[in-house]
Amino acid sequence: MTKSTEGVDDVWNDFHSAVNMTATQIEKWLDTDESKDVGQKSSEGAESVGHHSGRKIVAILHKKKADLSHADIEWMRKVVGYVKRHSAQRPDGDIENTPWRYSLMNWGNDPLKK
Structure with missing residues (x-):
């Protein structure tokens, strides 16, 4: 397994948890x-x-794990990191109509979704 495909299963799972x-x-x-x-x-x-x-995430969501490119895998890692970092900065109060939530939604994560 090459460095570029190392941990694909973990990245796949983390990505689908974050998105x-x-x-x-x-x-x-x-x-x-x-x-x-x-x-x-x-x-x-x-x-x-x-x-x-968001547009790149949509394209990745339409792919099977076996069809992921190195660039897709790297982008998935970036998405997971962004969602983790941004989620940790949750503002106080009602977040429904906030730029914070909207930014996360652009990255495929709706913090109000159960």
Whole structure:
């Protein structure tokens, strides 16, 4: 097993735990103004990092584990790390309509979802 495919089962499981939205739910979310308004952008009007990530996550969710590329596996690791870090920064109070939640949803995680 090469370095690039090492721990694929763990990454696969961690990714599918972190991403608790379906590909369809993410696609629908990415079409909203709220999704497009949050996140870090390289320039005014550019797509945010999280919104771009959401599109990549949708593509990965449509793949079988055996069809993952090295780049997919690396992106899955990045998603898991982001969701863990960002989740730890949960603000106090009602989070339903917050940029914090919207950012996580761009990365495939809805913190209100059971």
